[in-house]
Amino acid sequence: MIEKRAFDTLGRFRNDWLNARHHFSFGGYHDPERMGWGALRVWNDDEIAADGGFAPHPHADMEIITYVREGAISHRDNLGNAGRTMAGDVQVMSAGSGIRHSEFNQEAETTSLFQIWILPRETGGEPRWETARFPAGERTGQLVVLASGDPDRDGGLLIRQDAKVLGATLEAGQSVSHPLKPGYRAYLTLAIGNGTVNGIALDARDGAAIRDEDIIKIEATSALELVMVEVPE
Template identity: 50%
Template sequence: MIEHRPFDTLGRIERDWLEARLHFRFGDTGRAAHVPLGPLYIWNDDEFAPYSGFGMHAHANVEIVTYVRSGAITHEDNFGNTGRIEAGNVQVMSAGKGVLHAERNEEPGPTQLFQIWLAPRSVDREPRWAMRRFDLDAQQGCLTVLASGKPADVQAGALTIDAAARVLGATMLAGQALVHALPDGASAYLVTTAGRVELNDICLAVRDGAACIDERKLTIRALEDTTVVMVELLDV
């Protein structure tokens, strides 16, 4: 089953500096049917206005993966980690037993990003932070593992997350197709960015999401140039 979540059906948070669309219901915001998928319980499509963002605030016991689509975001935390995460870069923060951090757009233009929250396998671990650039354009039409809870993926270059999940991405040109087999018992959530794709027999418009449950194989066909990001939830 593929549950199509069109962009215009997503929950919305608006501030004078932030526009956010919520693929999963958060508190009272969003559709009641947009429930978590395994350990995946937040996927926000955020746009930060120039010179704005979140000041220091706390998180605990959550794995946060940030994929920057355009612009850049600046990270700072109470463990001394700082970084400027540019478009194409991925940031992972394991909040563990507790971390204070700030996320701001210090750029002259807007920043667009996906922020993904996953429930950790274990609680109250030591916090961790890392970032890495992935050149998806160099492997067009192929899924690259960006972050993972599987040691083999980490050894191959993915960022580490303490969750039963893998975060993957692919840049696709119009007309390209790829086939991805899901492991037994796994589900997935996929979002497109700048262009339309066909996922099995469902057409996804720009920034639509799709929850894939009890599907053994996903065929992704790019109808336009785009990048897709997918979280695979593992039955482990």
């Protein structure tokens, strides 16, 4: 089963510095049919204006993965972490027992990113943050693990859930396949470009909610960039 989530059907929020679309219920957007997808709770498509950002605020018991599509985002938290994550790269914040952080666009241009929240396998634990580079050239024609519950096995940054966050870039005509584990669901979004997922057409920034499929096959109609999560039911 694959359910297409067209970009123009997503929840919306806008103020003077943030233009956001919500794949799932979030903030003032509530859709009882879109409360999450397995352990995936939030997938926000955010455009943050220059000098805009999220002032210091708290989180607990959530794995928050940020995939930067354009520009860069600068992180600071009460643990003393500070860093800048650039386009194509990823940061992970494991909120654990509690963390307070800010995220600002300190660039001269708009920053666009995906913010993905995954429920942890258990609550509590020491909060943590890290970022890593994932050059687009190393993802050409293949799915690369960006974050995982077992980085020693899979690669990528550590998240506290038996899940994977994967990314790929495909040229027109290329395809990539991924076996979906029994008892798991997947959610996929195209950052740029057009393609098909098991024959279902997607445009840039559309989503696809996937379950009960043995194989997920993504074919590029044009050059595309994609992010996909695989999470337990």
